[in-house]
Amino acid sequence: MRWRRSPSEPRRGRLRIGRWLFATFAAMIAATLVYALYPRPMPQTQAIQIRQPLPDIARLRTVAEFAAIADLDQRSIALFEEAGRVIQHPRCMNCHPRTDRPTQTDAMRPHRPWVSRGPDGAGESALRCSTCHGATNFESSGVPGNPMWMLAPIEMAWQGKTLGEICRQLLDPARSHMSRKELLQHMSEDALVGWAWHPGGGRKPAPGTQAEFGAIIKAWLDTGGKCPA
Amino acid sequence: MSYAISVNGQIHHVEDDGQTPLLWVLRDTLKLTGTKYGCGVAQCGACTVHVDGTPTRSCTLPLEVAASARITTIESIEGVEAQAIRDAWVARDVPQCGFCQSGQIMSAVALLRTLKTPTDRDIDVAMSGNICRCATYNRIRAAIHDAAAQLGTAR
Numbered sequence: 467m468r469w470r471r472s473p474s475e476p477r478r479g480r481l482r483i484g485r486w487l488f489a490t491f492a493a494m495i496a497a498t499l500v501y502a503l504y505p506r507p508m509p510q511t512q513a514i515q516i517r518q519p520l521p522d523i524a525r526l527r528t529v530a531e532f533a534a535i536a537d538l539d540q541r542s543i544a545l546f547e548e549a550g551r552v553i554q555h556p557r558c559m560n561c562h563p564r565t566d567r568p569t570q571t572d573a574m575r576p577h578r579p580w581v582s583r584g585p586d587g588a589g590e591s592a593l594r595c596s597t598c599h600g601a602t603n604f605e606s607s608g609v610p611g612n613p614m615w616m617l618a619p620i621e622m623a624w625q626g627k628t629l630g631e632i633c634r635q636l637l638d639p640a641r642s643h644m645s646r647k648e649l650l651q652h653m654s655e656d657a658l659v660g661w662a663w664h665p666g667g668g669r670k671p672a673p674g675t676q677a678e679f680g681a682i683i684k685a686w687l688d689t690g691g692k693c694p695a
Numbered sequence: 696m697s698y699a700i701s702v703n704g705q706i707h708h709v710e711d712d713g714q715t716p717l718l719w720v721l722r723d724t725l726k727l728t729g730t731k732y733g734c735g736v737a738q739c740g741a742c743t744v745h746v747d748g749t750p751t752r753s754c755t756l757p758l759e760v761a762a763s764a765r766i767t768t769i770e771s772i773e774g775v776e777a778q779a780i781r782d783a784w785v786a787r788d789v790p791q792c793g794f795c796q797s798g799q800i801m802s803a804v805a806l807l808r809t810l811k812t813p814t815d816r817d818i819d820v821a822m823s824g825n826i827c828r829c830a831t832y833n834r835i836r837a838a839i840h841d842a843a844a845q846l847g848t849a850r
Contacts, residue, residue, distance in 0.1 A: 578738060580823040592806045592813075592821030598737040598752050600760060606716050607755035609737045 526551065526674025529685040542689035549653075549682045550629040550694075555672040557662035561617050562624035568617055569625070572670060588616040603666030610666055614658040619643065633693035646687055654680020698762040702727065703771035713759030718742045720758055721768060729769040729797050733826070740825030743798040744768050750805040752824075769797035776807040779842035787838040791829035799825045803839050812843050 527548050535541035552558060560569045568577040584590040589597070600611040618624075621641040624632050635641050636649060644652060653659060654676060662672040672679070686692075698709045702725060709724055716735075721727045721744070730753060733741030737755040744753045745767040753761075780803050783789075790796045799822065806813055806821040813821070818836050827835070 579740070579826070580820075582820055590820045592750075592802075592809050592817065593824055594749070597743075597750055597824060598755055600756060604714075604716075604755050604757060606714060606757070607736045609755040 524671075524673050526678045526682065528678065529681050532685070538689050539692045542686055542692035543694050545682055545686040545689060546633055546692070547629065547694060549679065549686060550632070552662070552672045552674065552679050553624065553632060554629065555662065557665055557669065557672045558659075559624055562622055563617065564620075564623040564625045564627075566620070574625070583617045583620070586616070587619060603664070605666060608667035610661070610669070612658050612661045614656075616658075628694075630694040637691055637693070646691065650680070650683055650687060653683045696759075698758055700758070700762050700766065701764070702766045703768055709758065709762075711758055713757060715758045716754050717744070717756040717758055717761040717766070718753040720761070721753060721766075727768050727770055731794055731797055733795065733798070737824075738826070739795070739798075740802060741795050741798040743801040743825065745772070745801060745805065748805075748808070750802050769801060772801065772804055774804075774808075775846060776804045776842070779845045780804050780807065780838070782845065783838035783841040787834050787841065789831055789834045789838050791827075791831050795825060795827045795829075799827065799835055803835070803842070806839065807843060807846065812847065813839065 529545070532541050532544055532548070535544055556569075556572045556574050560571075560574060563569055566583045567581065568583075569575060570577050581593060581595070582590050584594070589595040595615045598609055599615040600609070601613045602611045603609070604611060621643070622635065624635075627635070636644075637646070639645060642649060660676045663674075663676050665671055696710070696713055698711065698713070700707050700709050700720065702721065707725055709720055711720060711724065718730060718732060718735075721730050722732065730744055731741040732754065733739035735754045737752040740752065742753040743750050745751070746756065746761065746764045748765075748767075777800075780800055784796075784800065789799075802822055802825050806818065809821075810817050815836065818839050822832075822835060822839075
C-alpha cells in the first residue's frame with residue numbers, strides 16, 4: 467500500500483480540478499462584467515398625477531373674484547379677510563408688536579439683540595434701529611433695511627388681536643392716527659409697508675403684491691369698510 | 696469700483712465691490728484689525744464703529760454707503776468720554792478674553808455722548824447689542840457708571 471505519489475507520477479487529477487475552478491471563476495467574472503457594462507437606458511423621471519392642486523398661498527385674490535358676493539357687507543368682510551392674509555403675515559406683524567419689542571422671523575420670536583421702540587418707534591437713543599438696519603436690505607449680512615425702518619405705534623399693535631379687532635382699530639383714527647384716505651395710502655403706497663413684498667435675505671414675502679393689496683383695501687373701503695366679528 | 700472712504704480722519708482710496716461690508720474693508724484692506732469680526736450678521740456688536748458719530752455695526756454696512764460718511768474705529772476714538780471709558784476699563788480690569796471689548800467700548804463711548812448720567816436701564820438698553828462670551832457685563836456696567844461719575848466730576 468502506497469500513501470504517497472511517487473515524484474515521477476503526474477498530478478493529473480489536481481490539475482483537472484484546478485482548470486475547472488479557474489474556468490468557472492473566469493466565466494463568472496466575464497458574466498458579471500457583461501451584465502455591468504451592457505448598455506441600458508437610464509431611469510427616467512415620471513410625472514406623478516396630482517389629484518388635488520395645492521393652494522397658491524403666495525397669490526392674493528383679485529377684487530373681481532369677490533364680485534360674485536351680492537351682499538355688499540358680506541363682500542366687504544370677505545375683502546378684508548383676504549387683506550388679512552397680508553396684515554397677519556409675519557412680515558407685517560413683526561413690526562406691530564403689543565410690547566415695546568419687535569419680533570422677527572416667521573416664528574415671530576423676540577428680536578435679537580434686545581431692542582426697544584424708544585420715544586419715536588425707531589429705537590432707544592443709545593441703540594437706534596439704524597445701528598444695524600440700513601436704507602436697503604443687505605444681502606451680505608442678511609439684515610433687512612428701509613430708510614423708514616421703525617415700529618408701528620403701540621396703539622397700532624396687531625399681535626394678539628383678532629382680525630376683527632385689527633379691522634376696528636384701523637378704522638379708529640384715535641388709534642390708527644389715519645383717516646380712511648391716509649390708511650389707503652399707507653397700505654398701497656408706503657415704502658416700509660412695501661418692504662413686506664421685498665424682504666430679502668430668504669424671507670418669505672407677504673402674499674400677492676402691494677398694488678393688489680392696495681386694490682383690495684380700496685375695494686374694502688368702497689364697500690363700506692365692514693369688519694369681521 | 697473705487698471709493699474714497701474717510702476713516703479716522705484720513706481719506707483712503709479703496710478698490711472694491713460697493714456691497715462689501717465695511718468690516719472687511721477695515722480689517723483686510725486698511726489693516727485696522729482693532730474692529731473685530733464676531734458673527735457677521737449684526738448679532739454680537741464686536742464690529743461696532745462710529746459712523747458720523749453714531750454707533751453702527753460695520754458688518755452690515757455696505758462700502759458704498761460708508762463711503763459717504765465719517766468712520767471712526769477703536770484705533771482713534773478720542774475725547775473726554777473715550778478717555779473716561781478707557782480709565783474706567785483699566786481701573787475695573789474689565790476685559791477677560793477681550794475679543795468683544797473694542798465693540799463694547801465704542802458703544803459705551805457713544806452712550807456717554809448721548810446720556811451723561813445713564814441709569815442701569817440706560818446702560819442695559821444701550822449695551823444690549825454687544826455680546827460678551829466671558830459675561831463681563833457687571834464690570835462693563837460698573838465701569839460705565841465710573842466713567843460717567845468721572846465726567847461729572849470733571850465738568
